Amino acid sequence: MSDLTPASEAELVSMVQQAMSDATPLFVRGNGTRSGLGRTVQSATTLSTSNLSGITLLEPAEMVFSAKAGTPVSVVEAALAEHGQALTFEPMDHRRLYGTDKEPTIGAVAAGNISGPRRIISGAARDSLIGVRFVNGKGELIKNGGRVMKNVTGLDLVKLLSGSWGTLGILSEVTFKVLPKPIHSATLQFSNLADDKAIAALCEAMKSQFEASGAAHLPAGLDGDQAKTLIRLEGFETQLRYRLDQMAKYLSEFGKAEEIAEAESAVLWQGIRDCGPLAEPTDHAVWKISVAPTKGADFMARFASTHDTRYFFDWSGGLIWVAIDPQTHADAGASALRKLLAETGGHATLMRGPADLRSRIEVFHPQPAAVMRITSQIKNTFDPQNIFNPGFMYSGV
Amino acid sequence: MGTIAIPEPNMDILARRQEIVQDLQKLVSGEGVISDPTELVPYETDAFTAYRRVPLAVVLPQTTEQVAAVLKYCNKAGVPVIPRGAGTSLSGGAIPQEDAIVIGVAKMSRVLDVNYSNRTATVQAGITNLNVSDHVGPDGFFYAPDPSSQLACTIAGNIGMNSGGAHCLKYGVTTNNLLGVKMVMLDGTVLDIGGEHLDAPGYDLLGLVCGSEGQIGIITEAVVRILPKPEGARPVLFGFETAESAGECVASIIAAGLVPVAMEFMDKLAIEICEAFAKAGYPMDVAALLIIEVEGSEAEMREQLGKIIEIARRHGVKTIKESQSAMEAAAIWKGRKSAFGATGRVADYICMDGTIPTGQLPYVLARMAQITDHYGLRVANVFHAGDGNLHPLILYDVNDPAERQKAEDAGNDILTLCVEVGGCLTGEHGVGIEKRDLMRVQFTEEDLRQQMLVRAVFDPAWQLNPAKVFPLDGRVSGQAA
Ligand SMILES: Cc1cc2nc3c(=O)[nH]c(=O)nc-3n(C[C@H](O)[C@H](O)[C@H](O)COP(=O)(O)OP(=O)(O)OC[C@H]3O[C@@H](n4cnc5c(N)ncnc54)[C@H](O)[C@@H]3O)c2cc1C
Numbered sequence: 001m002s003d004l005t006p007a008s009e010a011e012l013v014s015m016v017q018q019a020m021s022d023a024t025p026l027f028v029r030g031n032g033t034r035s036g037l038g039r040t041v042q043s044a045t046t047l048s049t050s051n052l053s054g055i056t057l058l059e060p061a062e063m064v065f066s067a068k069a070g071t072p073v074s075v076v077e078a079a080l081a082e083h084g085q086a087l088t089f090e091p092m093d094h095r096r097l098y099g100t101d102k103e104p105t106i107g108a109v110a111a112g113n114i115s116g117p118r119r120i121i122s123g124a125a126r127d128s129l130i131g132v133r134f135v136n137g138k139g140e141l142i143k144n145g146g147r148v149m150k151n152v153t154g155l156d157l158v159k160l161l162s163g164s165w166g167t168l169g170i171l172s173e174v175t176f177k178v179l180p181k182p183i184h185s186a187t188l189q190f191s192n193l194a195d196d197k198a199i200a201a202l203c204e205a206m207k208s209q210f211e212a213s214g215a216a217h218l219p220a221g222l223d224g225d226q227a228k229t230l231i232r233l234e235g236f237e238t239q240l241r242y243r244l245d246q247m248a249k250y251l252s253e254f255g256k257a258e259e260i261a262e263a264e265s266a267v268l269w270q271g272i273r274d275c276g277p278l279a280e281p282t283d284h285a286v287w288k289i290s291v292a293p294t295k296g297a298d299f300m301a302r303f304a305s306t307h308d309t310r311y312f313f314d315w316s317g318g319l320i321w322v323a324i325d326p327q328t329h330a331d332a333g334a335s336a337l338r339k340l341l342a343e344t345g346g347h348a349t350l351m352r353g354p355a356d357l358r359s360r361i362e363v364f365h366p367q368p369a370a371v372m373r374i375t376s377q378i379k380n381t382f383d384p385q386n387i388f389n390p391g392f393m394y395s396g397v
Numbered sequence: 398m399g400t401i402a403i404p405e406p407n408m409d410i411l412a413r414r415q416e417i418v419q420d421l422q423k424l425v426s427g428e429g430v431i432s433d434p435t436e437l438v439p440y441e442t443d444a445f446t447a448y449r450r451v452p453l454a455v456v457l458p459q460t461t462e463q464v465a466a467v468l469k470y471c472n473k474a475g476v477p478v479i480p481r482g483a484g485t486s487l488s489g490g491a492i493p494q495e496d497a498i499v500i501g502v503a504k505m506s507r508v509l510d511v512n513y514s515n516r517t518a519t520v521q522a523g524i525t526n527l528n529v530s531d532h533v534g535p536d537g538f539f540y541a542p543d544p545s546s547q548l549a550c551t552i553a554g555n556i557g558m559n560s561g562g563a564h565c566l567k568y569g570v571t572t573n574n575l576l577g578v579k580m581v582m583l584d585g586t587v588l589d590i591g592g593e594h595l596d597a598p599g600y601d602l603l604g605l606v607c608g609s610e611g612q613i614g615i616i617t618e619a620v621v622r623i624l625p626k627p628e629g630a631r632p633v634l635f636g637f638e639t640a641e642s643a644g645e646c647v648a649s650i651i652a653a654g655l656v657p658v659a660m661e662f663m664d665k666l667a668i669e670i671c672e673a674f675a676k677a678g679y680p681m682d683v684a685a686l687l688i689i690e691v692e693g694s695e696a697e698m699r700e701q702l703g704k705i706i707e708i709a710r711r712h713g714v715k716t717i718k719e720s721q722s723a724m725e726a727a728a729i730w731k732g733r734k735s736a737f738g739a740t741g742r743v744a745d746y747i748c749m750d751g752t753i754p755t756g757q758l759p760y761v762l763a764r765m766a767q768i769t770d771h772y773g774l775r776v777a778n779v780f781h782a783g784d785g786n787l788h789p790l791i792l793y794d795v796n797d798p799a800e801r802q803k804a805e806d807a808g809n810d811i812l813t814l815c816v817e818v819g820g821c822l823t824g825e826h827g828v829g830i831e832k833r834d835l836m837r838v839q840f841t842e843e844d845l846r847q848q849m850l851v852r853a854v855f856d857p858a859w860q861l862n863p864a865k866v867f868p869l870d871g872r873v874s875g876q877a878a
Binding site: 164 | 512515516559596600603696697848
């Protein structure tokens with residue numbers, strides 16, 4: 001296994017050109033904190049962006065920064081925090097899930113469209129990503145988007161790259177818009193609600209004017225004996241106080257809300273963000289499922305009636321994290337999940353699972369034939385020789 | 398005549414006109430096909446009125462199936478297709494060509510479903526932007542992207558252009574408020590992309606479709622995000638003696654960690670034009686005006702405003718005027734949102750749409766004045782100051798060919814300037830034909846080729862809105878699917 005670690009865009013370009021002329025597939029990664037995701041890729045050579053590091057533009061007064069793809073997320077966050085700003089989409093850190101170390105990179109956050117609990121109010125990583133520079137599979141350096149937050153010039157390849165997991169191009173530099181960091185935050189907790197009741201409460205919270213920035217439900221047994229329904233609120237001091245009081249009153253039909261203060265609340269949401277409650281045991285497969293919030297409870301009830309699982313809800317019930325033992329359920333529930341999703345709408349990605357499982361089932365949600373055809377053709381326009389993460393997402397893609 | 402080329406029509410297609418119209422009538426019966434020359438005239442242009450071409454025919458389908466049948470037919474017959482919403486594009490995105498069929502979705506304008514718990518509305522794409530908000534308004538919800546043309550423009554057109562509005566500083570533009578579309582491809586295949594759930598299972602095709610200017614497929618339905626209305630909203634007017642101090646005030650507000658929902662800028666000429674039209678109570682003795690809107694509870698608005706006023710004072714604000722009633726607030730926004738229409742009553746204009754890094758505002762304002770002075774033209778500036786999206790309105794007389802040329806040249810110089818300072822050609826109006834020939838100012842050949850290759854996956858032979866977005870020379874075709 002040889003490693004390529006370009007230190008400049010020019011070097012990245014020449015390495016890709018070399019790989020192209022040798023027809024050498026490249027396994028593209030940042031610092032590898034998410035190794036364990038994806039279909040199993042056959043490739044001898046790893047290309048890591050770890051040496052492409054550093055913030056290249058920081059303009060707090062314009063709410064924007066650019067960084068080379070291998071810049072650690074922690075470096076970005078620290079630089080933004082100095083100016084009271086933050087990544088609004090609260091990117092998940094996958095190290096707990098995969099048991100990896102090193103530093104997650106900002107390029108991988110872009111490439112994987114990686115968001116967290118704030119996604120329900122602030123949009124996904126792709127909504128904040130406003131510009132990319134990348135090298136395509138022909139060794140061409142391409143830019144799309146830019147550093148200004150309103151830009152509709154030409155086709156939006158930024159969105160295509162975000163969530164393509166390195167299969168279309170190797171990002172060399174990314175530009176995000178940011179927002180002021182919430183000054184204070186706290187959480188309201190409702191206890192002992194059944195899933196359907198809990199999600200009704202979350203949806204009700206999201207319908208209110210108090211701008212909930214997190215809406216999650218941990219069923220009983222995941223984090224203590226009681227089910228916890230959690231709603232995070234933010235604001236400056238008096239604003240937060242007002243929102244907490246109003247929200248508790250507004251949701252009084254769901255019981256009496258307990259307040260979880262700032263520090264404890266932050267730890268709690270970090271756990272939810274990182275799928276902490278399902279990180280152990282490490283040999284269980286973990287699914288990330290996206291459905292309409294109102295469908296979440298019923299969907300899970302149906303799946304759990306035939307499968308032995310542990311799960312929790314984020315995004316107002318629309319994001320379901322599911323852990324399942326592949327020893328008990330040989331396909332980790334894949335066919336049942338996807339059959340249910342065909343009725344419900346939505347998709348399921350196997351985020352963690354043993355390599356052999358990932359070679360047997362579709363890791364990314366199977367797409368209709370017409371969409372799959374488009375997917376393959378798009379891949380072909382960026383990477384005609386299929387040298388970037390071949391087969392990482394789908395067969396040939 | 399202006400200098401933007403529209404390809405010569407294919408004589409072969411023109412010769413088949415009658416046969417094509419008859420075939421279309423079989424697919425969409427009754428009044429769904431327009432072919433009478435006088436009835437075609439309203440479709441000859443959009444809001445980029447300096448260019449006009451009467452299309453071969455206009456089809457106004459009522460169902461996705463009809464759209465699919467018509468596209469399939471046009472694909473086979475080799476007839477170009479121009480997708481159209483309300484035709485309010487300012488960049489010529491919906492301008493037809495003589496050998497093309499316009500497919501308009503205006504008759505598909507129903508709300509199909511509203512789900513407040515999911516905060517989603519499923520609508521037919523021909524519904525107007527404002528009708529979405531009006532539909533959910535009585536229940537305390539709204540659809541956030543609010544182009545000034547929202548009374549007329551359609552969700553289809555908004556998706557086509559990835560439109561913005563005055564409030565996108567907080568709420569984002571169309572692409573950030575779109576969850577799903579039903580889209581018909583040129584070969585008649587109907588795709589359902591996204592839905593009431595979040596994020597894409599594979600590649601983000603929804604993100605690709607949004608802003609694709611009718612070049613990828615025809616959108617017939619959309620799932621959009623609806624949001625609860627804030628408890629209150631209050632626009633406040635801040636008048637400054639120089640444009641520079643207004644610009645610096647905007648930067649300071651953002652740097653202080655305040656993000657008002659809207660920060661709109663108007664210069665003196667724009668203030669005069671809008672005040673004459675809307676009687677909004679704008680101060681007339683200032684060189685620049687900011688409309689800053691805050692929202693939330695009364696206490697929240699007070700606190701935010703307090704901080705903003707303090708910053709404005711530091712930048713020498715001359716007048717501050719808070720709206721005292723809902724009526725006054727409405728008048729303030731009416732003035733701003735009718736800026737283009739009101740300008741249109743004074744003179745012909747072309748509306749630029751470049752975006753710049755906001756830090757460059759003072760420099761760009763000064764340079765723009767030099768540019769328009771050089772051409773001897775007047776310019777009225779209105780723009781979304783918080784995000785650097787400029788709308789200089791260059792005034793000219795459309796019946797004076799020399800002046801029209803000057804206006805186009807000045808516009809090109811301004812957009813080139815926007816790119817030079819790190820911005821882009823278009824922030825929300827789209828490339829259309831207007832900025833097509835400037836694309837090489839912003840992109841390299843490789844950049845453009847990659848975009849065109851992706852485009853060609855959907856339309857290998859350039860039949861969908863073909864004269865738009867990409868320079869006419871050097872186009873890349875795809876392999877037929
Ligand atoms: C007075 C005035 C003020 C404006 N203010 C703003 C503003 O504040 N912000 C802003 O962003 N824009 C603004 N605009 C521009 C314009 O209103 C927007 O671009 C709007 O989204 C166009 O919508 P439409 O329905 O008129 O679409 P059209 O003009 O008919 O079409 C726009 C584009 O979308 C494509 N299209 C249309 N329908 C479909 C479909 N069904 N499927 C696929 N593609 C399709 C067309 O081919 C074209 O490329 C303004 C325009 C005017 C005249």
